[in-house]
Amino acid sequence: MAEVRRTIDLLWFPDGEPEGKRRGRRPGLTVARVVEAGIALADAEGLEAVSMRRVAQELGVVPMTLYTYVPDKSALLDLMLDRLYLEMPRAEHPDRPWRERLAAVAGENRRLYTTHPWAATLPASRPPLGPGLMAKYEHELRAFDDCGLDDVTRDAALTFLIGFVQAAARSEADVRAAEARTGSTDFEWWQERGPVFELVFDQHRYPTATRVGAAAGSAMGAAYEPGHAYEFGLARVLDGLAALIGTAGSR
């Protein structure tokens, strides 16, 4: 319970107690510096590089020192994520049609995950209840203004839209993580397995898979842009929401 209070205070009051009359030894770091070191490390080497030991090392300090500034690792991750949310650009387009507004929201999230792929791999449940998330939530809900949706449906639609963007980003983060772990690209992974696979694979047993898999594989090999699944999916998502909003979305 006091733990809850502690973390929420850290989120909302990044500067802590007012300066001046403080008793003991002077702190050598700040919460902000710890959070920034975590973000920088995650950006550079991925979330799995963010260990308490490694963050401490980046700050020239012994691991346990971090626990003076942050209750535990999960709180640090919360602070990192809310910080990203807080820094997202939030352009308002009240005069644009709803589809463009939703596409903009999706694009903002997409950009977040492109810049910080690790953010997509954090669980969406029990989010950081900080100023970043609140500003993001407020902003994104307003993109659904004048769509004729009741509040519960508005929230569900936003969750659906955001969830799609995060899922797409997770897939791409999975690919990158596997490439970093193994040192070989996805393309090399498939190329290495192709010959072995054909030895055990019966084309007549899986005719559709053979044909479609070959088409999809060569399309991917030829002019593959990694954002294709995202572009395709986003169009479907917006079409799906269009069927819900219908003509009620006047603008």
Place this chain on the structure above:
Amino acid sequence: MAEVRRTIDLLWFPDGEPEGKRRGRRPGLTVARVVEAGIALADAEGLEAVSMRRVAQELGVVPMTLYTYVPDKSALLDLMLDRLYLEMPRAEHPDRPWRERLAAVAGENRRLYTTHPWAATLPASRPPLGPGLMAKYEHELRAFDDCGLDDVTRDAALTFLIGFVQAAARSEADVRAAEARTGSTDFEWWQERGPVFELVFDQHRYPTATRVGAAAGSAMGAAYEPGHAYEFGLARVLDGLAALIGTAGSR
């Protein structure tokens, strides 16, 4: 390279070498038993309980023994997942309209993840190239027959549909994992934070968030069914694919 061959052989030839004239000490286990122990453990206690030590313990054997049957842990996870795929029921409905066929495919995947939530948390890239995945892929592609989609689009549409179901299942798995880790439900988590949160939260600064969040929160507290986000999302996904398939999907 030989490693690749080894894993693919394990996937496609579960019984290994033919019985009879074998030289050394008789194996006390089989690959199948190891895989089944892994699945049982993941079903019972979640994927994070599936350590080599723990699986070995379930089989009454020392951890390193498993490495005789399985190259490493990631191969074990591949075998576990392909086994699930292989056992999925695959009812064909060639005479049904396309929307029902896609809904059936989604439902089959949904049921997989309901029964084995840990399967949704495994990365979708670099999948297990075994008989289970191939049968699943073939079956699910055929649900798109007579939709008028070219092969590349058919694959993209299937990936989109399956990706949505997996993402929804991941969210629910995240919730369950958090509940198992902390010992308190999501509802309790929000209840505990509510009072603290209101101390720092400015309702006038986030009017839409306040109103919609309260509506969504009380709707969730009142008559919440956990599958709501899935049902809502699936309807949007199918509507989105409908806009793509249009009237070309004759049946």
Place this chain on the structure above:
DNA sequence: GCGTATTGTGTACAACGTACAAGTAACAGC
């Protein structure tokens, strides 16, 4: 200078995947 509050450090534990070397059981040929 002294007590006290605060920050920084060192050590320790249990868990993880798995490399490596040694031990053990079962067969083939003699």
Place this chain on the structure above:
DNA sequence: GCTGTTACTTGTACGTTGTACACAATACGC
């Protein structure tokens, strides 16, 4: 039955993780 070969089993060891706990260092109010 004996021995050599092969395969399965085991014990030990390393480096990694988050963090509990006891203690050392520092700065302020008095």
